[in-house]
Amino acid sequence: MDTGAGAGADAGRESGREAADRPYDVVLYGATGFVGGLTAEYLAEHAPAGCRWALAGRSPAKLAALRDRLAAGRPHLAGLPLLTADSGDPAALRALARSARVVASTVGPYVWYGEGLVAACAEAGTDYLDLTGEPEFVDLVYVRHDARARETGARIVHACGFDSVPHDLGVLFTVEQLPEGVPLRIDGFVRAGAVFSGGTFASALTAFGRGPQTLRAARERRLHAPRLVGRRANAPLGGPRFSTETGTWALPLPTLDPRVVARSAAALERYGPDFRYRHYASVKTLPMALGGTAALAATLVTAQVPPARRWLMDRYAAGSGPSAERRARSWFTVRFVGEGGGRRVFTEVSGGDPGYDETAKMLAESALCLALDPLPTTAGQVTTAVAMGDALISRLRAAGLRFRVAHSE
Numbered sequence: 578m579d580t581g582a583g584a585g586a587d588a589g590r591e592s593g594r595e596a597a598d599r600p601y602d603v604v605l606y607g608a609t610g611f612v613g614g615l616t617a618e619y620l621a622e623h624a625p626a627g628c629r630w631a632l633a634g635r636s637p638a639k640l641a642a643l644r645d646r647l648a649a650g651r652p653h654l655a656g657l658p659l660l661t662a663d664s665g666d667p668a669a670l671r672a673l674a675r676s677a678r679v680v681a682s683t684v685g686p687y688v689w690y691g692e693g694l695v696a697a698c699a700e701a702g703t704d705y706l707d708l709t710g711e712p713e714f715v716d717l718v719y720v721r722h723d724a725r726a727r728e729t730g731a732r733i734v735h736a737c738g739f740d741s742v743p744h745d746l747g748v749l750f751t752v753e754q755l756p757e758g759v760p761l762r763i764d765g766f767v768r769a770g771a772v773f774s775g776g777t778f779a780s781a782l783t784a785f786g787r788g789p790q791t792l793r794a795a796r797e798r799r800l801h802a803p804r805l806v807g808r809r810a811n812a813p814l815g816g817p818r819f820s821t822e823t824g825t826w827a828l829p830l831p832t833l834d835p836r837v838v839a840r841s842a843a844a845l846e847r848y849g850p851d852f853r854y855r856h857y858a859s860v861k862t863l864p865m866a867l868g869g870t871a872a873l874a875a876t877l878v879t880a881q882v883p884p885a886r887r888w889l890m891d892r893y894a895a896g897s898g899p900s901a902e903r904r905a906r907s908w909f910t911v912r913f914v915g916e917g918g919g920r921r922v923f924t925e926v927s928g929g930d931p932g933y934d935e936t937a938k939m940l941a942e943s944a945l946c947l948a949l950d951p952l953p954t955t956a957g958q959v960t961t962a963v964a965m966g967d968a969l970i971s972r973l974r975a976a977g978l979r980f981r982v983a984h985s986e
Contacts, residue, residue, distance in 0.1 A: 601631045602948040604660060604677040606694060607684035608632040609639040611898040612708065612738075615937035616683060621647045621654055623976070624945065631658035633673055633680075664690040667697070674701040681706040681737070681944040687714040688787065695722050695733060702729035704947045708940060710740035710833045713787055716794035719958045720801050727957040734964050737943040738936030741837040742961055743911045743978075744856065746970050747926040748838045749962040750980050752848055756918030760851035763915040764815075765838075766823050766859035767830065769931050771907035772899045808850050810842035815855040822914045822923070827857035841962035849917065859912070904930040912983070921986040928978040935978065942972045 605620065607613040609632075617632060624630055634640050640659040648654040660676065662669035664684055674680060674697035684690050687709040698705035699722040709715060715735050726733050736742070744765055751763055812835035820827040835856040842848035899907070907930035915922045928935045943961065946952070950968045961969055974980055 599676055599678055601629045601658065601677045603628065603630040603679045603681065603944045604633050604673060605630065605944070606633040606662070606673065606680055606682040609634045609636060609643050610683050612933055612937055612940075613683040614643060615933055616681070616941050617643060617647060619937050619941040620944075621651060623941065625949070628945065628949065631660055631677075633660040633662055635661065635663040637661050664693055667693055670694050670697040671701065674698045674703045677703055679704040679706065679944050679948045681940055683708055683940070685709060685711075687711050688717070688790075692718065692721070699726040699729060699731050699733065702731050704732045704734070706734050706737045706940060706943050706947065708738040708740065708936060709735050712833050712836060713791040713794045715833065715836075715958075716791075716798040720794070720797050723801075723958045730956045732947065732955055732964050733958040734943065734947070734961060735958070736833055736837055737940050737961060739909065739931040739939070740832065741834040742939045742943070742969075742973070743909070743926040743928070743931075744834040745837050745841055745960055745962045746966075746973070747911050747913055747924065747980070748854060749841065749845075749966060750926070750970060751913045751915040751922060751924045753967075754922045754924065754982055754985065755915050755920055757847065757849070759849055759918035761849045761915065761917035762853050763913055764820075764822070764827075764855045764857065765834075766820060766825065766827060766857050766912045766914075767909070768825075768859045768911075769907075769909040771909065771931050771933075772903060805843050808843075808846070808852075810839050810848060810852045812836060812839035812854045812856065815857065820857070820859070823859055823912055825859040825861055827859060830856045830858050832856065837960050838962075841960045844959070844963045898933055899930075904934050907931065907934075909935070923983040923985065924981065925983050926978065926980050938976055938978070939973065942976055943969060946972055 603620070603624070605613060605616055608617045613634070620630055632640050632643060637659065640661070644654065644657050644659060647657065660673055662673045664670070670693050674694070680694065680698055680703055682691065682694055682705070685708065687707060688711050691707065691709065691714060695705055695718050718733060718735070722733065747765065748763055752761060755761055814831055815827070815829045817829065818827050835854055838854045838856070842852040842854065908927070909931035910925060910927040913924045915924065943965065946965045946969045952965060952968055955964050970980055
């Protein structure tokens with residue numbers, strides 16, 4: 578994999594310059610959902626003067642109500658543009674994509690509702706961001722739309738929330754503390770105290786219940802993806818173990834995050850000639866580790882049975898989420914242990930409520946970064962580390978997330 582630079586990307590930058598004449602710098606699609614509303618609130622507070630942004634969704638009434646809420650105490654937002662587009666209306670999605678330089682989507686499960694907007698953005702040369710943690714969707718998008726996005730210069734950047742920004746950028750930050758040109762080994766250990774929304778639960782259950790489809794999409798991607806020549810970049814699934822580095826039990830996490838890290842490593846030579854990343858949940862006690870494993874296994878089994886999966890989804894209504902008070906008590910920490918060239922470094926990325934407040938911040942800052950910051954020339958399906966890298970780390974640090982070196986040896 579490369580960074581997407583080349584003839585197609587150069588042609589795409591022409592499209593990007595023309596895109597400066599589009600009505601909007603950033604359009605937030607799915608703005609009336611739970612995370613969408615939080616992202617809109619963040620943009621209302623933090624979008625710089627002169628940034629042209631708009632809200633989009635399928636319900637004009639809900640969009641108007643959201644705008645009224647944002648404009649309370651912010652009179653300058655009373656005329657915030659509202660765009661109506663349903664995920665099943667290709668013409669409306671094409672019009673939306675042509676109106677913006679960057680479209681950020683919170684509409685999931687993405688495997689059901691997301692591809693039409695990606696296709697429209699790839700065709701229009703419009704940068705696209707989302708919050709997906711669904712490997713099947715990411716692989717399908719690569720196979721079906723990466724080539725066209727490279728031709729038009731569109732950057733397709735998935736997983737711009739807690740999936741997978743702290744992990745992808747945290748590994749990049751760790752790599753930058755290690756010597757260049759040597760094999761690197763990094764392990765990530767995730768801890769969080771938070772609750773989830775109905776939308777997140779629905780996306781997770783959808784992914785759990787589509788095992789065969791996910792495997793087929795991964796196989797098809799491997800047929801289309803170029804082979805990495807002269808270097809290696811891997812993210813194997815480690816085994817459960819006690820981590821002496823963190824003093825916790827480490828349980829392998831088979832999520833999208835390590836795949837994203839491996840794709841960043843394949844695209845960026847700074848990760849060295851031979852890179853390996855392993856991704857774990859960090860659990861303090863053995864009983865907690867065993868209980869968590871049993872709960873995950875039970876959910877995976879239940880998700881395979883459609884009536885049971887629907888019953889579980891009905892327990893958490895889509896569009897719902899934890900209260901502001903509960904989110905204020907939530908937190909996350911990802912600790913990284915990196916080794917290479919005789920050096921060992923311990924780093925950490927941490928913040929507040931991972932699934933909602935911080936995810937909204939990550940998505941909004943990613944959209945502003947793509948729209949406003951000078952960045953490397955890339956196109957096609959790329960990761961946050963490849964598309965934005967240190968520029969996004971700087972933005973997130975300024976916004977309150979912590980990237981730090983704990984110590985090194």
